[in-house]
Amino acid sequence: MDHVLTLVAPRGALSTATLHAARDALAAIGAFTGTPDWLAEAEAVDLPFGGLAPDQADAAARGALAGQPVDVIALGAAGRRKRLLIADMDSTIVTTETLDELAGQAGIKDRIAAITKRAMNGELDFEGALRERVGMLKGLPVEAMERTWEETALMPGARELVATMRAHGARCALVSGGFTFFTGRVAALVGFHEHHSNTLLEDNGRLTGHVAEPILGRNAKLATLKRLAAEEGIGLDATLAVGDGANDLDMIQAAGLGVAYHAKPIVAAAARARVEHGDLRVLLFAQGYRAAEFAAT
Template sequence: MADPRFLVVFDADSTLLCNEVIELIADEAGRGPEVAAATEAAMRGEVDFATSLRSRVQALRGVPVEAFARVLARVEPTPGAAELIAEIHARGGIAAVVSGGFHEVLDTVAPSLGVDRWRANRLEVADGALTGVVDGDIVDAAAKADALRAWASASGIPLSRTIAVGDGANDLRMMAAAGLGLAFNAKPAVRAQADLVIDPVDLREIIPLLP
């Protein structure tokens, strides 16, 4: 197989996926609106992401692991996701996802969309239910940028041939590290700092920008 030509790294929630997955899990705890408001503030950059994530994950305490089947049934890829990833592969690129969301969902969704690499947070489980704690280091803005650099380096791809696609404040460092930073379905702070803004919520709009 030829060496990959370029790398596209996506955020997951509200970018590659229509949903904010933490809100779907919170619905299982009856705390959806509360967590949705906290997520919105974090994505606008009004609060520290890691601090916000820890407090939102606390709200998930007690959700049984079998609830993830119901959550996965509600997850919807953003229009054009499969077509864009297929085109990335057709042009010799790598499609990756780095998310402040959770492996418990991405481990199913990412391969179903043809994603090559992915990294996210993990939720601690005890006695068949969530404990309300993030297991391990939190994937925050710095970790997202680090993942993009590491994946590019491991594949011999210069940063100039990387594209980062995100919607929230925690995507800005990753977008700044990439050769091209795209604001997609994005909050005002992200739109203001992106190289380009994609307005239609259809990932096929990115195809003409691929190398």
């Protein structure tokens, strides 16, 4: 079979009835299917198929499973395991927007979060919105960043995703429109090989209200994906990019497996693959990893 449809549900919640519904939906529009391969009992299954394009299979299965907490990803069967991972940080590898949480230390979280929301949904220029938000933090003691870090939590599945891909030879990079203070800590905690982000400028123990130029934004994320792929001597088809905001969209669309993760509407609508229900472990199942292969963390 040329393609694989992967279904993932919360642990213990994926039934054979759900699998059969997806299979029947594909058959109804002309697909032929193979023997299901369970990657994790009652959690993740691969359904080989042919006779349809991946986007057709994806749409048919999603329609059949509407209302169920099941993630659906259809891909070509060849080259599923990627050799480069590029991941956004905020609301992807960590559960929060660190700039919004930092603004909470200044008592202006709601004001800054409103701008963040618009920027992440593509309504505002990312670079301009970042400068505006950082300017509102002028004079904030740098200790506020440490307090924000103490309250930052990893996204479920983050460590397993990176550890498993590393164990199988992939290069893993954290590429964020956020700040080095946080990306450095997240990269070390999760196990990324490297991190790329922006730098908040400070003077005499307080934020200056400025960010170092040039700003790492949407174009820079795509450029980083292409540069790291070239350094690894691989094509973009061998890469995985994941993120949730509009500044992630170019790299998501360019990667061989580009995933909109619990993403803003503009990103979810434009990405070829999306995760709406599960955690980051879904990205491993989408690559054909079995739960028994996940690296211990």
